[in-house]
Amino acid sequence: MSTWFQDHIARLQGYVPGEQPRVSGLIKLNTNENPYPPSPRVAEAIREALDGRLRLYPDPLATTFLTAVAKLHNVPPEMVLAGNGSDDLLTIMTRAFVGAGEIAVFPNPSYILYRTLIELQGGVPVAIPFDSHWRLDPRGFAARKPKLAFLANPNSPSGTALAPDLVGEIASNVDCPLVVDEAYVTFANNDCTSLLATHRNVIILRTLSKDYALAGLRLGYLIAAPEVVEGLIKVKDSYNCDTLSLLGGVAAVEDQAHLLANRAKLLATRARLRAAVLELGYECPESQANFVWCTGGPDATSVANQLRERKLLVRLMRYPGFADGLRITVGTDEQIDCLLEALREIVQR
Ligand SMILES: *Cc1c(COP(=O)(O)O)cnc(C)c1O
Numbered sequence: 595m596s597t598w599f600q601d602h603i604a605r606l607q608g609y610v611p612g613e614q615p616r617v618s619g620l621i622k623l624n625t626n627e628n629p630y631p632p633s634p635r636v637a638e639a640i641r642e643a644l645d646g647r648l649r650l651y652p653d654p655l656a657t658t659f660l661t662a663v664a665k666l667h668n669v670p671p672e673m674v675l676a677g678n679g680s681d682d683l684l685t686i687m688t689r690a691f692v693g694a695g696e697i698a699v700f701p702n703p704s705y706i707l708y709r710t711l712i713e714l715q716g717g718v719p720v721a722i723p724f725d726s727h728w729r730l731d732p733r734g735f736a737a738r739k740p741k742l743a744f745l746a747n748p749n750s751p752s753g754t755a756l757a758p759d760l761v762g763e764i765a766s767n768v769d770c771p772l773v774v775d776e777a778y779v780t781f782a783n784n785d786c787t788s789l790l791a792t793h794r795n796v797i798i799l800r801t802l803s804k805d806y807a808l809a810g811l812r813l814g815y816l817i818a819a820p821e822v823v824e825g826l827i828k829v830k831d832s833y834n835c836d837t838l839s840l841l842g843g844v845a846a847v848e849d850q851a852h853l854l855a856n857r858a859k860l861l862a863t864r865a866r867l868r869a870a871v872l873e874l875g876y877e878c879p880e881s882q883a884n885f886v887w888c889t890g891g892p893d894a895t896s897v898a899n900q901l902r903e904r905k906l907l908v909r910l911m912r913y914p915g916f917a918d919g920l921r922i923t924v925g926t927d928e929q930i931d932c933l934l935e936a937l938r939e940i941v942q943r
Pocket residue numbers: 678679680681682705746750775777800801802803809813814
């Protein structure tokens with residue numbers, strides 16, 4: 595049967611997302627979901643829409659959602675495109691910009707999906723390593739003459755972020771679109787949206803999955819030059835976002851007070867979590883995201899397994915050439931207390 599598939603698909607490993615356990619009672623700190631509920635206005639908006647509207651196709655251009663996002667970022671709606679999660683937009687961009695045999699770049703260690711998407715296109719993935727302080731040479735991407743560049747900022751799994759000036763330098767150096775994937779930017783000190791005014795190749799990518807606590811809704815958006823958005827519309831599915839998620843999305847982005855209150859709680863818990871893992875002897879860079887990256891402790895696979903036995907899920911991550919590590923999502927204070935108690939027992943034994 596594998597001969598039915600194109601060679602590059604048959605060879606492909608496929609992206610493996612973090613575990614979504616089917617048993618209950620686990621404390622889930624493995625996929626950077628938000629432990630707090632989304633704005634109550636989201637459910638309200640969805641409930642109100644459960645009527646004749648579901649009979650009809652959604653607005654293919656998601657106009658109401660784009661208008662809400664445009665207002666939030668103070669850009670014209672022509673600069674915004676909605677996606678079925680930001681992963682959908684990553685797919686659309688890779689399809690649009692990367693052809694068979696063409697190079698696309700991303701840093702390493704980073705979001706593993708970038709490589710998969712490039713391989714799906716028959717493109718050539720080139721990983722540019724971070725240095726030991728999670729810095730990136732601003733000429734590293736450009737030197738490979740890519741057709742597309744991805745940069746998760748803040749980065750996963752490290753939680754570290756490059757300064758907007760440096761990201762601007764990278765954008766100036768490359769002769770292709772630079773996707774600045776800001777999935778975690780609500781938890782960071784800076785964002786790169788100001789680069790849109792100075793660099794026409796910068797594409798800002800956002801998701802409602804993490805900061806807005808809507809991973810189950812599947813909604814993200816990008817902000818880019820109007821001619822880039824116009825081209826990407828030709829590539830996307832006509833109805834890539836459904837009626838309910840678009841209405842929920844509007845309610846979410848219009849409730850910034852909810853987002854900020856949630857953020858404040860998570861930043862406080864993050865500081866406490868990081869201090870505790872440092873005390874246990876882990877290396878843990880200062881995080882600008884809703885997770886921390888722990889290396890340098892006892893064997894990471896063994897620790898992850900022992901945590902799993904205690905009903906605690908964290909993400910074990912292995913990148914060839916780098917030390918294995920545990921990426922721990924910032925949960926509620928109660929969840930993090932449980933985690934730290936278990937981790938102290940395991941590590942200090
Ligand atoms: C979670 C994540 C995404 C995917 O977000 P969805 O909108 O849920 O598809 C994209 N990029 C990075 C870096 C992420 O961590």
